[in-house]
Structures are given as C-alpha cells and as structure tokens.
Amino acid sequence: MGGEVPEPRRLNRALSFDDWVPDEALHLVMGHVEDPRDREAASRVCRRWHRIDALTRKHVTVAFCYAARPARLRERFPRLESLSLKGKPRAAMYGLIPDDWGAYAAPWIDELAAPLECLKALHLRRMTVTDADIAALVRARGHMLQELKLDKCIGFSTDALRLVARSCRSLRTLFLEECHITDKGGEWLHELAVNNSVLVTLNFYMTELKVAPADLELLAKNCKSLISLKMSECDLSDLISFFQTANALQDFAGGAFYEVGELTKYEKVKFPPRLCFLGLTYMGTNEMPVIFPFSMKLKKLDLQYTFLTTEDHCQIIAKCPNLLILEVRNVIGDRGLEVVGDTCKKLRRLRIERGDDDPGLQEEQGGVSQLGLTAVAVGCRELEYIAAYVSDITNGALESIGTFCKNLYDFRLVLLDRERQVTDLPLDNGVCALLRNCTKLRRFALYLRPGGLSDDGLSYIGQYSGNIQYMLLGNVGESDHGLIRFAVGCTNLQKLELRSCCFSERALSLAVLQMPSLRYIWVQGYRASQTGLDLLLMARPFWNIEFTPPSPESFNHMTEDGEPCVDSHAQVLAYYSLAGRRSDCPQWVIPLHPA
C-alpha cells in the first residue's frame, strides 16, 4: 500500500472486502514482502495472515539459539528454505567465552533437518557443531543442500567435511571461515573436487587445514562456476596451475609468500583475468609488485595479514582507485589513510584492525588517529561501514564522520589503551554529532577509556540512537544516572553489550526494563552488589538471566586451542526466550530466577 497511512474510514471500507480476497492472492502478496520487520508486522494482523505468512516464509534468522525451541520453529515455518542461527555471545571471538559454554547445533539439526523438506541453506555462527551433527544433516538434507555456512564454529573435523563433499553434490557454497576444525587429512578437498561441479564459493580462510594444490586445480577444472576461493595458507607459487584453470575466479584470499625476499619464485604467478577481491598472507615490500599489474581492477583488498609498512600501504592503495572494501591493520597509519581518502572515492567498507603492540619488532608507525579518520571521512563519502582501532581521537573527527558519511550503517570505534595522552576527551559532542547526522545507523560500537564519555554523552547516545539495533559500549559513562538516561532514549535497541563500565546491578536492571525493544544484553565489568540480588530486579516473564561468576586463577577453562581464557571477570547474560531456561548450562553458568 503506497503513500500515506490510510484514513481509518477508508481502511474500514477496504476491510469489508477482506473476506473475499482469496488465500492464493494473499500468498502471492506475502511472497513479495521481504523485509523481516514487515513480515513480522503482517503476521500480527490476524490469524489468517499469520498462517499465510508462516506458509510463505522462506528465510528465518534466529538471533540467539536459546531464544526459541527448534520444534516451535518447525511448527510455525514448515516450508523454510533458509535458516540462520547464532550461538555464543560475540565475546567468544575474543576468547572471553569458554568453548564448553554451549550453543550446541545438535538440538536444531536433530529437530529440523528431516522435517523441513524445503531447507537448502543453513548458516550457523559461533556454534558447537560435531561430526555427528553434520552427519545427521547430510543424511537428512545432503541431496538438497546448496549452502552450508559454518562461521566461527568449533567441534568438527575434516571427517565431517569428507561426508559433505561426498554427499552434497548440489552444494554451491561451503563456508568455514575461522572455524576450528580438527585436521585429519586433505581427502575432503579431493572428494569435493571429484563429486561437485556447481561450486561457486569455497571458504576455509583462517582455518589451519592443509590442502594439496593438485586438488584445488582439479576443483577448478570441474567447477567452472567457482567465483570465490578463500583458503588456509598455501604457498602462492604452488597455485600457478590452479590460477590458470580457475578462469571465472573473482575473489581469492589465503595464498602466502613463504620465502621472503625470493621474488623470482613468485614472478610467474599470474592471477585469473576477473580477479577483483584479494587477500595475500605475508606479503611484504618485495612481494607487493605482484599486485601492481591488476591493481586498477581491485574492489576488495585484505591487507590484515601482510608484512607491509606504512609506506608500502601508501604505495599500494595509491594504485587502487576502485576499492569498495579495504581491510588493514593500524600500521597503515594516518598517512596511509590520507592516501585512502585521496584515492578510494568509491569505498564502502573500511576495517582498521589492531596490529602489534610491540613497536620494536618491525617498523610500525604511530597508528591511526583523528587525522586519518578525518581524511577518510572527507574523501570517502560513500562509506557504509567503519570499524577502527585508534590511538587518538577528537570530537572534531567524529563530527567530520557525521558531516560527510551520511550512508553510514555500521560504526565501531575502539580507543586503544596504549597511549597515555588523548587529545580531546570526553567525546560527548563528537558522538552526539555523529549520531544526529548518520541517521541510517543500525549498529554502533564505542569502546573508550574511563573519562572517554561522560553521562551527558551517554544520554546523547540514547537520545539519538534512532534505529540502532545493536550497541557495544565499553568504558563509558560516569554513574548509574548516565546509564538510566541512556536507556530512556533507546527505543529500538535490541541487543546491547556493555564492558568495563561502572554501573551498579540495580542500574543495569532498571536500564533493561526501560528499553522496550531489548531482547539481549551481555555485561562484563560492572559494580556488583553485596548480595548479587539486584540483578533480579530485571526479572520478568520469558526473560532468562545467567550469571558467570569470576573464576579463580586455578579454575581457568581451556579453549580448544589449548590457550587459557585469561579473562576472569564476572559476566551477566540476559535475554528473552520462548524456550524457558537453558537445560544445558555448564556447571559454572548460574541461572538466576526468583524463587
């Protein structure tokens, strides 16, 4: 229905015809409504619309795997084609959540794999997936599966991948980026190459899997449609034949330069003609020229895992005027970002990761500050996503971002704690200006240091949160009062992460109750009450509260990498759930609930 909201009288008149609109027509109309929020609104009109929405819904994202029961999902959406599930809190990506915390895929696969007859795409993020889970999935859906995305998952091995490779011949997307996979041999890739002829995307980037270049070449030969390959490290000189065969390849990452200083070995490498997304590991000053012949065509460049100096970054980026996506470490420096601002007018996504903190090891100039961010804001006005670790920042830089980057959808800023002096704190006015001007923002993250943002600034964030649905805030605010004022303004916030803040349990509880759309909150670093009972002030129907006490040093949990979770501060997780309390909590997670 176009134009303005119809007058009540006209709507009433339209309603008199409602009984005559056949279900088939409503089916067709629903099929064209794709926005999940519109779908949700439509399903609430009446029972009939609810039923028709359920039958026509093709994709569902369960934003937190403990928010609903698998059986309920199956009952409501019997014709689902695509399902996304998210598991552990985001903090797991940083080693803050032990691996045995939960988020098991088994209940979902057991319940859904067989009955959902239309299911052909499954996306799991930060979940625990076992070989048995994948076997069950393959047994039930192997013949139908077109997309399997396991994103930062743990718990399975290459045995499961062999099963997928052998049985899922219609697979177009196999995505395993940053998963922790037990390597029991490279046969899985050979099986995939032999059995699949329709693969478009293969991603096992940042896994440690070993593969044979010959299998990659075979894959390229059999899958003419292969457009994207992101792999674990493999010497680039071993991929010459693969590149010759993979004619359609556009997106490649994971090739590595193993012999520093030996350029002759890599001179023969010739990239496929359509390549425009690239990430190479261990590329240094001497290896850079490999990129120069086709740098004009590059749309995405991933330099996070390189050995480049600031000067090297300047040289490369100056040759890449068509970049849409750039990912770097903060070694790029302000000078490099000035080159970005001058050169990359089409840039949409910029990620500046935190590099090495030890400057002695190699030349790592100053890092990123307001100078670089301002240059990027002024020069790259199409930016939709900025994530930056900075050493210094000013209100003016944030104001510039607000002024020039009107399309910003996702903004994340971390002020590193290495530098003692920061030019311009608190950042209240800069944050206010950014939020007021970037009205399209949906995600916002701000991690500062004590004094980085006052209660006034926190109040501004709430007041101008607009349509922001996700926030991460660290070291912000001065008192409980600031948190309450923040919460009063957040009408659309669904997911909140707070770290290292000074708020009391009581304030956290009151804030939760103030935010009408909040479904999920994760907190680490707060002022515990003497009884610990103030967290129960947020108790309400369908709201689960889980407390993880601080762990004694001797009680550290081990991650699968064998590295201890060094962080031992208490955590609170609270979320809406139709599934009731978790039944699979590890011993060290304590559900809180009124007696």
Added chain:
Amino acid sequence: MAAAGSSSRFAVTCGLLSQYMRERQQPQPPVTVLEAVAEEEEEEDARTMQLFPPRAAAADGVATPSAGTAPLTIFYDGRMVVVDDVPVEKAAELMRLAGSACSPPQPAHAAALPEMPIARKASLQRFLQKRKHRITTTSEPYKKAAVASPAPEKSFAVAPVKDEPATWLGL
C-alpha cells in the same frame, strides 16, 4: 524515530489493520509477539514468573505461597553459595531480610573497576604470533639456511607457538 521509510509505513498499516480486525472479531485472542516465533502465551510460565514482578522488590507484600522447593543462590561479599531444596517461604523471607539491609551510599567517583584489557580477534592474534616467529627467523644470522629449507617455516604456519600473553577486547 527517524524519518519513516516505506517499511515503516507498511508496518504501521499492518498495525492499524490488526487493530481493526481485532475490533471486528472481539473474541479473537491477541497473538503474542516475540522474535520470529511469536506464539500464544504459556499460562503456566506466566503465572510462575508473576511471582516476582519488578515492583515487588521494594514491596513488603507477602509472597504467594507455592508448593515445592527450588535451589537458592546467594551472592555475598564476592562469594557465591548455592543451597538446594529451599522452601519458597524461606527464600522470600531471606530476600526481604537482604533487601532491608541498608546499602552504603555510592561514592561520588565510583571505585575504579579492575583493569579489563582490550581483546584482539583470535585470527589476528594467531597471525601476529606467526609473524613474530617469521620475523625472528629471517632476522637471524642464519637467514640463508632458513631460506634454503622452507619446510620448517611452513610448519610454523601450521602449528604456531603461542607464547605471547593474550590481551583482550571485544569489538
């Protein structure tokens, strides 16, 4: 709320339509809204949760008597105690007692929280460790030997040594 886009108009219209449908068919129970799997309420759960509405924390009202017992978790002075099989009346009494104790006034400047270092993404952490080892290797006086035997270097890539103390932040 920011300027309404077409999706908001659609949602508002559906809201109005829902309201009119409800008025026309009065006996129709409302559909609960929650996530992608909204369902009708579970009366039993709702009744159980109502035992402790938010406002009751400050009230002196008598807790509703209920059959059975449940575990009680108590946090005090940084320690945690879990007591099994506590009757509801006893738990309510304990909570009333705890609530009545006066809490010390908050200091003007809250005591500094223990330092929580900024975390780094796991994949980047692994890369930086490998990088350190590679740089150390190539800067050694035996650089020629290292170049001559690439296999040990590859093994670094496969099984990095993790000796750097981790620092942590979420972003």
